[in-house]
Structure formats: structure tokens, C-alpha cells
Amino acid sequence: MSEQPVRWGVLATGGMAAAFTEDLLRIPDARVTAVGSRSVGAAQRFAARFGVPRAHGSWQELAADPEVDVVYVATPHAHHVAAATACLEAGKPVLCEKPFALSGRQARTLTELAGKRGLFVMEAMWTCVNPTVLRIAELVADGAIGEVRALHASFGLRVTAPAEHRLWDPAAGGGALLDLGTYPVSFAHLLLGAPDTVTAHARLSPQGVDEQTGMVLGYADGAMAVLSCSLLAQDEHRAAVYGTAGRIEIPAAFFNPRSFVLHRDGHEPRTVTAPPQEGNGYGHQAREVMRCLRAGLTESPLMPPARTLAVMDTLDAVRERIGVRYPGE
Structure with missing residues (x-):
């Protein structure tokens, strides 16, 4: 991954997904290769809008896509745990929108799963x-x-x-x-x-x-x-x-x-x-994720899971x- 572009999957098709994708397209070594939604029609429309080559009609299909290196979860926050879990269980690193979950208990289920799988996870707190x-x-x-x-x-x-x-x-x-x-x-x-x-x-x-x-x-x-x-x-x-x-x-x-x-x-x-x-303004967090993945890190020193949990x-x-x-x- 250190020499190749990082291939992003975008999970969800709303306003945050669109804004983040716009910024990913500005990063020379980032590629948006797939989008996933619970509606195949929504995924296809998003893909057509941003020139994304692959559109999936379920979160699980996106998570299983071999052309995706990392997934950005942009669902409303009540769905963060389910969406991020699907990705982590499929072996995909995750950047999950804020708030990471609805509670500390929910957040720990995600960080513990990432730890067990040895996968990178980070809350998308751009600040x-x-x-x-x-x-x-x-x-x-x-x-x-x-x-x-x-x-x-x-x-x-x-x-x-x-x-x-x-x-x-x-x-x-x-x-x-x-x-x-x-x-x-x-x-x-x-x-x-x-x-x-x-x-x-x-x-x-x-x-x-x-x-x-x-x-x-x-x-x-x-x-x-x-x-x-x-x-x-x-x-x-x-x-x-x-x-x-x-x-x-x-x-x-x-x-x-x-x-x-x-x-x-x-x-x-x-x-x-x-x-x-x-x-x-979302490019900073995308670049941080890409830097960490290329360095083989499972957490960002700038936005570690421990701070998210706190x-x-x-x-x-x-x-x-x-x-x-x-x-x-």
C-alpha cells in the first residue's frame, strides 16, 4: 500500500458522504473505488455523480469488495455501530463519522472488535x-x-x-x-x-x-x-x-x-x-488515515480510539x- 493509491469505499450516500468524497477526489493518491447503500438505486446515483466505478446495494457487499482498502462510514450516527461492524468483520479498516456511536458501551464494541481483528479504526472528528x-x-x-x-x-x-x-x-x-x-x-x-x-x-x-x-x-x-x-x-x-x-x-x-x-x-x-x-476541509483526516495505513498502524496518534472512548x-x-x-x- 505504501506505493499504491489507497482505495476508498464510501458507506452511505447522504450529504456527509458527498462532501467527504469531493475531498477524496482532490487527493492524488486516493481513489474512490466503491460506494455502498441499502438502496442499490441510491448507490448507483452516487456512483454516477462522482465517477465511482462500483456501486453496491448493501453494506455487506461494499465491505466484501476486494477493490476497497478502507471504508468511510457516513451513515446517521444511530447506524454507525452496525455499519462499522460489517466492515470490520469483513477485514476492512474504518474511518467512522462522529459521534463514533450512541454511547461509550457501543463505542467499545467497535474498538474491541478492531483490536481483535488487528484493524485500523478512527473516529472522523476533523477538528x-x-x-x-x-x-x-x-x-x-x-x-x-x-x-x-x-x-x-x-x-x-x-x-x-x-x-x-x-x-x-x-x-x-x-x-x-x-x-x-x-x-x-x-x-x-x-x-x-x-x-x-x-x-x-x-x-x-x-x-x-x-x-x-x-x-x-x-x-x-x-x-x-x-x-x-x-x-x-x-x-x-x-x-x-x-x-x-x-x-x-x-x-x-x-x-x-x-x-x-x-x-x-x-x-x-x-x-x-x-x-x-x-x-x-475533510482532506486532513483522509490523509491521516492513509498515512497510518501505509505505516501499518492500527490507530492514529492524532485521534486515537482511547480519546474517542473518553x-x-x-x-x-x-x-x-x-x-x-x-x-x-
Whole structure:
């Protein structure tokens, strides 16, 4: 594989699958060789749209395709476990969209299966492989702003989806937390690690999922992460990290930032601008997967399964605090 293009299979045909495929087509040593859906018609239409040579009418057929080296799972998150399991059981490495699963228990079934099969698996949390975010993490780790005392991050959208939409369906893992809250929680885990305490408050929908949620993650050294997510109100998706010797502010879209401002005590503020974005911004995670596969790795050091599991445990703790349960739990 080190000398050959990496052959991708795309599982699902919705908006995320399309956006990721568009970015794969920009990578010279990536090939999209197959697409799979539970509807052969949907797979064929997707294949025709993107010039994909093979279209499969089931997840299992895609997973068994000998012309596929790795599968990107882009289903709605309630189906991640079933889709990724089909691929892992067929011997295929997997890049699975966020959130990795509906719960920590579900997530562990996937990471344990991958471990038993000796297969690569990674959550497609693009924030954690974004070069600008990684630069922020380096600055924090190097003490550029001193000891971190607080982190703030929010992700809110004004959603007007009808009552039957998956966002309001508990069986689909609906609510703000898994769709949006996973971003600020993952950002906090990247910079501060897993919390020692979790508190949360939410407004729930009539269906029993969270319309918006506020969270405080506490750490043994006194640091805290104050996070929020909402389906009721649009915000600017800002984030900031505050330390004893300065702060880092991300003015917009902290999960895919175009710039950040470094404030250091005794220095003028410095704005760091990200390079121009290629495509939709998903190429970084595709390249990381390809790098790991060529190196024979079963996990990415940038987005390891251990962090995915820790994030899922935090999301579970938040759901316990706010009283959100999914069917079967």
C-alpha cells in the first residue's frame, strides 16, 4: 500500500458522504473505488455523480469488495455501530463519522472488535486532525499561555426541522449533544484531557432529547471547561483557552478555524491565519488515515480510539445528568 493509491469505499450516500468524497477526489493518491447503500438505486446515483466505478446495494457487499482498502462510514450516527461492524468483520479498516456511536458501551464494541481483528479504526472528528487546531494544542502544551485555567466553547444552530426529523428522535440519537456538543467536548478533551467531574443542565424536547445543553467539565488541578450546544439559537461557534500567562481566542468555527489570536502577557496580540482551505476541509483526516495505513498502524496518534472512548464516556455522563436516555438503554 505504501506505493499504491489507497482505495476508498464510501458507506452511505447522504450529504456527509458527498462532501467527504469531493475531498477524496482532490487527493492524488486516493481513489474512490466503491460506494455502498441499502438502496442499490441510491448507490448507483452516487456512483454516477462522482465517477465511482462500483456501486453496491448493501453494506455487506461494499465491505466484501476486494477493490476497497478502507471504508468511510457516513451513515446517521444511530447506524454507525452496525455499519462499522460489517466492515470490520469483513477485514476492512474504518474511518467512522462522529459521534463514533450512541454511547461509550457501543463505542467499545467497535474498538474491541478492531483490536481483535488487528484493524485500523478512527473516529472522523476533523477538528482533532486540523493543522490549525493542532497548532493551538502545541502552544497550550508548550506553556505559551501558562497553566490553563479555563476553556470556553459553544456550538449553536437555529434548527427548524419538523417533529419527525431524526434530530428529535431518541432512537436516532437525536438532540443537540451528539450532533453538536461532541465538538466542544472533543475540543476540551484534546486540550485538557478527560475531566474528573461533569455537571450539566439542559432544556429537553417533548420527545425527550436535549434542545440545548450547558456543561462544565472539572479537573483535579482546578481547571474547567465551560461548554454549550444548542438547536434553538445560532451562535458564532467561538472558543477560548485562558491561562495564567495569556489566552488563545478562536473568533469563529473553532472546530475548523480560519484563524486564532494569541494573547501573551507583555506581548502584542498575534493573529495566526490558517492556510487556504482545500475543498470542504475533510482532506486532513483522509490523509491521516492513509498515512497510518501505509505505516501499518492500527490507530492514529492524532485521534486515537482511547480519546474517542473518553469523549463518549463524557457524553454519557452529560446525558445521565440531563436525563436523556435512548431506547434499549
